[in-house]
Amino acid sequence: MAGYDIVIIGGAIMGASAAYFLREEGFTGSIAVIERDPQFTGSSTTLSAASIRQQFSIPENIRLSRFTLDLFRNLKQRFGDDADIGFREKGYLILAGDEGLPILEANYAVQIHEGADVVLEKPDELRQRFSWLSTEGITAGTYGRSGEGWFDAHALLGLIRKALRSKNVDLIKDEVIAIERKGDRIVSVTLAEGGRIETRRVINAAGPNAGKVSALADINLPVEPRKRTIFVFEARDIYDDMPLMVDPGGVWVRPEGSVYIAGGAEHEHDELAADPNDFEPAWDLFEEVVWPALANRVPSFEAIKLTRAWAGHYDYNTLDQNAVIGPHPELSNFIFANGFSGHGLQQAPAVGKALAELIIHGSYKTIDCSTFGYQRIVEERPFRELNVI
Structure with a gap:
């Protein structure tokens, strides 16, 4: 197989986006995107709850999501008049009790400084806004009035991958099983079926498998799969004004058409990496944690019917649950796009x-991602995102 200037390992949303913007930014060299599951049946992208928010604790995370929000609002200009990802701009509602209030207020200050359309409200204001909400144990909540919501992940991935077909990007169904280093450079990758491919640069966009991919190059990356279950349930009442609501204990819920989806609080149960081939929903989590939290927060949810569930995996950064973005400090042609933790x-x-x-101009222009660099992994210096859902 011929060599490539850039090999991207992982063809879901992260790898596809990297290839798309390389072409948009003017890169004319050869690009290969390697994806072992081009149907994305087990992909974090397609198994996620597919939501977008500005309610983070770190300015750079807010800026990254605001860029994507702008892309959502200009889909047709970029991808054509038929482009539609079903974006529902219904907001996030993040609730806190006495213990979580200082963090909520600090996060809110960051969000307002970054221009997010978020309000912080006390229990009486929240009850007035959302009649179905019980504020027992709640001290305050932050609500995103615009710029937050949910969308169709399959549709977004489909738009970007379809665009790649007209941008001279090779989409290869295969798996990278070896990475060859010479000195301070990656020189090739080896595919399970396609053999050895020489390359000038590798982008690791392998999602939950990013740690294993990095290990092929003798690089330690503390990213591993953590299973997350999403439950689907029916309820008597449909609250069309419900945003994606996050309870202080981590349980979240949002409407999805005529049903609701919910999840969260797995961090109380899983301390170890998940089997990346395990897609069995954690059914006991619903009865033990999720349903009691929902019933406490929305009284009518005491009577609901669980209809189905599915499970996927976060690419979980065990150091700080935050992204690792950019080149390895010593192996500069190995680039990370990993560890986003949801x-x-x-x-x-x-x-x-x-x-x-970074690749074309030698520096970040639109959003400075240097604070997400790998050097903090070497130094074991966490850069922690406090608002992980």
């Missing part, structure tokens, strides 16, 4: 743009 889908277009700028 917010990778909403930030992928922005990360693709940032990496394209």
Whole structure:
């Protein structure tokens, strides 16, 4: 097989976005995107809850999501008049009790400074806004009035991958099983079926498998799969004004057409990496944690019917639950786009743009992602995102 200037390992939303923006930014060299599951049946992208928010604790995370928000609002100009990802701009509602209030207020200050359309409200204001809400144990909540919501992940990925077909990007169904280093450079990757491919640069966009991919190059990356289950249930009442609501304990819920989806609080149960081939929903989590929290927060949810569930995996950064973006400090042609710990889908277009700028221009232009660099992994210096859902 012929060599490539850039090999991208992983063809879901992160890898596809990197390839897309490389071409948009003017890269004319050869690009191969390697994806072992081009139907994306087990992909974090397609198994996620597909949401976007500005309610983060770190300014750079807010900026990454705001870039993607702008892309959502200009889909037709970029991808054509038929482009539609079903974006529902219904907001996030993040609730806190006494213990979580200082963090909520600090996060809110960051969000307002970054221009996010978020309000912080006390229990009486929240009850007035959302009649179905019980504020027992709640001290305050932040609500995103615009710029937050949910969308169709399959549709977004389909738009970007379709665009790649007209941009001279080779989409290869295969798996990378070896990476060859010579000195301070990656020189080739080896595919399970396609053999050895020489390359000038590798982008690791392998999602939950990013740690294993990095290990092929003798690089330690503390990213591993953590299973997350999404439950689908029916309820008597449909609250069309319900945003994606996050309870202080981490359980979240949002409407999805005539049903609701919910999840969260797995961090109380899973301390170890998940089997990346395990897609069995954690059914006991619903009865033990999710349903009691829902019934406490929305009284009518005491009577609901669980209809189905599915499970996927976060690309979980065990150091700080935050992204690792940019080149390895010593192996400069190995580039990370990993460890987003649940917010990778909403930030992928922005990360693709940032990496394209870095590769072509030698520096970040639109959003400075240097604070997400790998050096903090070497130094074991966490850069922690406090608002992980």
